[in-house]
Structures are given as structure tokens and as C-alpha cells.
Amino acid sequence: MISRREFVRKIALAACVAPALAPFDARADNAANATNAVPTLLWLRRGSEERQIDYSTAEGYRAVSWLMRDVKANVVGNPDWRLLQQWSWMQAWLAAYGHHARFDVHSGLRTPATNTYFEGKRASFHLPDRNMVFRAGDFSTPAAPSEYMGRLAYLSQQGGVGFYQTRDFIHTDVRGRVVTWRAR
Template identity: 70%
Template sequence: MITRREFCKAFAASAAIAPLVKPAQASNQAGQAVPTLLWVRRGADEAKVDYSTDEGFRAICWMLRDVRAGVVGTPSWSLLQQWSWMQAWLAAYGTHARFDIHSGLRTKATNDYYEGALASYHLPDSNMVFRAGDFSSPSVSSEYMGRLAFLSQQGGVGFYTRNFTHTDVRGRVVFWRSK
């Protein structure tokens, strides 16, 4: 596992050169496109999924379903990109982190059962698209995962004492800690 100091140094260096590199050049220089691979587990199901393929996208939709209600929705593409970016960042430094999914889509009934937040990004819109997920990783602490998610500047990050991380892609960057 990389240290916090190494992580901050690498992030500062990449942030410093980011304005100088066009996105197309960045992916060409890296020798590959934006990562679309996720290593996830939900219950007994575990898979490495390339969500850029039809089969992979169906698989990740299934993994992020509302298990309690038996409903499958569509995760926001931005949420999937955030998670794959996080895994790629960690892998670049030698840590291959599986995401153990706690929740993705939640129907209103499931959301009311667990927390009842009226504006939860787990709730689907009229097109069944949801914008939040909760996960933990056996190889990386939830604190570190939350800090990494916060660096992506995609939206909300929740730090929970039960050792899982919430991320959503609301656009506005916020964070909170459970009591």
C-alpha cells in the first residue's frame, strides 16, 4: 500500500501538469484509453467487468441492483468512471483493490427501510438511472478510499464508521462523516 505522503506527491505532480496536456494527448501518452474495468463483488458474485461492452454493462447493472426489491437499474456512467479511475489509480501504485458493493440502486421502499433520506442519489430518476454507490475494500481502508473519491471532485463522499465508503456523482463536491 502506498503511503499518504507518496499519494499526495503523485497527485500534486499530476495536478500540476494536467492543464498542459490535452485529454487526447493524455490517453495517448498513457498508451491506453480511459479505464472501463471494475473488479467488484456482491455477495457470492465476483467479477472483473469491462462496462464499456454490452455484456459488461449488463453485469455491472446486475451487481448494483436493489437486492432487497429485486430491481435492476442503470448506474450513471460518471459513477462507473469514478470507481474505475479509483481502482486504476490504486493499481498504478501496486494495490489491486476489489470493491465489495453494499448498495447501488435503491427503490423508495428500500431507501425508506435503510435511511429514509429524501434526496438520496441511490434513488433512480424517471429513466431508472441512479448516481450513488456504497462499497468497501478488503485491501484499502474506507478512509483512504473516501479521500481518493474526494480527489476525483465528482460529488459526495461519505465516510462511515462501519468501514465502507459512499460516493455519488451529484456534481457539487461535499463530504460527511457518520456519527
């Protein structure tokens, strides 16, 4: 784990180029195909666990996977690299404007049983594929309103963005096709 000071330094360096970035390549399926212009740092919290993580390392990727696990079923999956890029890009964008934003993870991977319990949609991008890769996450941040974060996620042009206003979080997924919806 990197120190808070080192994390803030790296985010600040990455944020210097963030406003000039065009939306990153939606075809990058893994770290090997990812562009170097996108920062690989995330500041996440799930319950009482909070970490600042460089997910480009094996240890960092495992830490992110753990924080985005299905808590109800205690199952760990593999977050799609593009989802992590989108979230780190959003954090770098905010950092470029002086807002260092921790993301509070509400949901990442969901097993079919957990997904049925919470929403029941069979085509959810929270569900893992045969390689345990999931392509969606729900989060909120104390640094910015959910409406703003949803609009920022839409700006990345990576996939679905759901606005959950009464529950004050957003959903992002990397399905490729850009769609938005609003729910209570």
C-alpha cells in the same frame, strides 16, 4: 467475461496513466461523452458474486447493473456512467501503486421502499430517476482503509463522499457538487 490475467493486464496498462490524469469531466452523461483516458474496467463483488468487468460493452454494463441492483426489491437499474468512471479510476489509481482492489458493493440502486427502510432520505442519489438511472454507490475494499478510499474519491471531485467509519464503507455519488460528511 474477461480472464483474470487479461483484466490485470488491462488495469496495469490503464494504471500507467492514472496518476497523471486530471479529474475527469463531470459533464459526461453517458458512454458516448466519456473520455477515453479513463479505464472502463471494474472488479466488483456483491455477496457470493464476483466479476471483473469491462463496462464499456453492453454485456459488461448489464453485469455491473446487476451487481449494483436493489437486492431487497430485486430491481435492476442503470448506474450513471460517471459513477462507474469514478470507481474504475480509483481502482486504476490503486493499481498504479501495486494494489489491485476489488470493490465490495454494499448498495447501488435503491427503490423508494428500500431507501426508506435503510435511511429514509427522500433526496438520496441511490434513488433512480425516470430512466432508472441512479447516481450513488456504497462500497468497501480489503485493499485499503475506508478513510483512504474516501479521500481518493474526494480527489476525483465528482460529488458526494460519505465516510461511514463504524460500518467500514464509503458512499460516493456523482451529484456534481463536491461535498463530504462523516457518519457512524
